[in-house]
Amino acid sequence: MSDPDGRRPNAGTGALVLAATPIGNSEDASPRLRRLLAEADVVAAEDTRRTRDLAARLGVHIGGRLVSHHEHNEQSRADELLEVVAGGGTVLMVSDAGMPSVSDPGFRLVNAAVAAGLPVTVAPGPSAVLTALALSGLPTDRFTFEGFPPRKPGERARALAALADERRTMVFFEAPHRVAEVLAAMAEAFGADRPAAVCRELTKTYEEVRRDVLGALAAWAAEGQVRGEVVVVVGGAPARAVATTAELVAEVLARSDAGERLKDAVSDVAAAAGVGRRDLYAAALAARSR
Known part of the structure; x- marks a missing residue:
């Protein structure tokens, strides 16, 4: 049995390997994934049927034991899988598509392996997050992955x-039947003119990327x-114009002249501008006494 990087392991060594699987096009499967499917002692799959189907499409025979590993049994399955690693075996963890633990099962098992001091490594590959980001035409230097938005409208x-x-x-990830309402909610929260992209069926035959502002995308999806x-x-929020102290003081005094308590006006204006309340209050008092 070879270890995850292809070398012969020392006696008694094992590893938990997280392997990325194709997100659509099976030709994106790496040679390393093919070998791991054939050689791992245990393949822990989110859906064993999908993993068998992937192996068949790749012309690979799964040589070890294939077990289910999903959100409902991840906690109870962890001890069993880590016993294999502790005994010197290789456990390959795969999700239905993409990288395990990214909006898929895997985090609990990795966390448990790390806590137990067992080796964990990754066989990198396809990622829906990075593929969509690269195709979006939006800035890629800094980004955040937010997963699936809450299903309930209020939340x-x-x-x-x-x-x-x-x-x-x-x-964001989203189910196709909720895309229209989510885009409408985003247009409401972020502004209808915020740039965005909807990427669907990535790497598949009917791959489509629609780039527009949220308002237009919401109308298209509807x-x-x-x-x-x-x-x-x-796209991220545009940078706010930085107001000068004089402008902030003028806003505070205008609200105070309209009947609002000076301290309340200072608190609101300071919070909105991201400045210290104490300094703004002192500046407002000084301006009023002139």
Whole structure:
């Protein structure tokens, strides 16, 4: 049995290997993934049927034991899999598509392996997050992966509102039947003119990337059912113009003259501008006494 990088292991060594699987096109499977499927002592799969199908398409015979490893049994399965690693075996963990543990099972098992001091490594490969980000045409120097937005409208609205000022490009997963309502919610939270891209069926025959502002994308999605696996990429919030102290003081005094308590006006203006309340309050008092 070879170890994950192809060398013969020392006696008693084992490893947990997270391997990325194709997100659509089976030709994206790496030679390393093919070998690991054939040689691993245990293949822990999110869906064993899909993994058998992938192996068949790759012309690979799964040589070890194939077991299910999904969100509902991940905790209970961990001890069994880590016993294999501790005994010197190789456990290969795969999800249905892409990298395990990224919006897929895997985190708990990796966490348990690390806590136990057992070797963990990765066989890198396809990623829906990075593929969509690269295709979006939006800035890629800084980004954040936000996973699936909450399903309930109220929770979703609050989650998106909390991201309204996020400066980094944001990447979301979403089910096709919820894309229209999610895009509408994003247009409400981020502004209809925020640039975005809807990427569907990545690497597959009918791959499509629509780049536009959120308002237009929401209108497009509302016209009919969006089909296939979907990744939504949204541009970050534009930089806010930095107000001068004089401008902030003028706003505070105007609100105070309109009947608002000076301290309340200072608190609101300082919070919105991201400046210290104490300094702004002192500046407002000084300006008023002139």
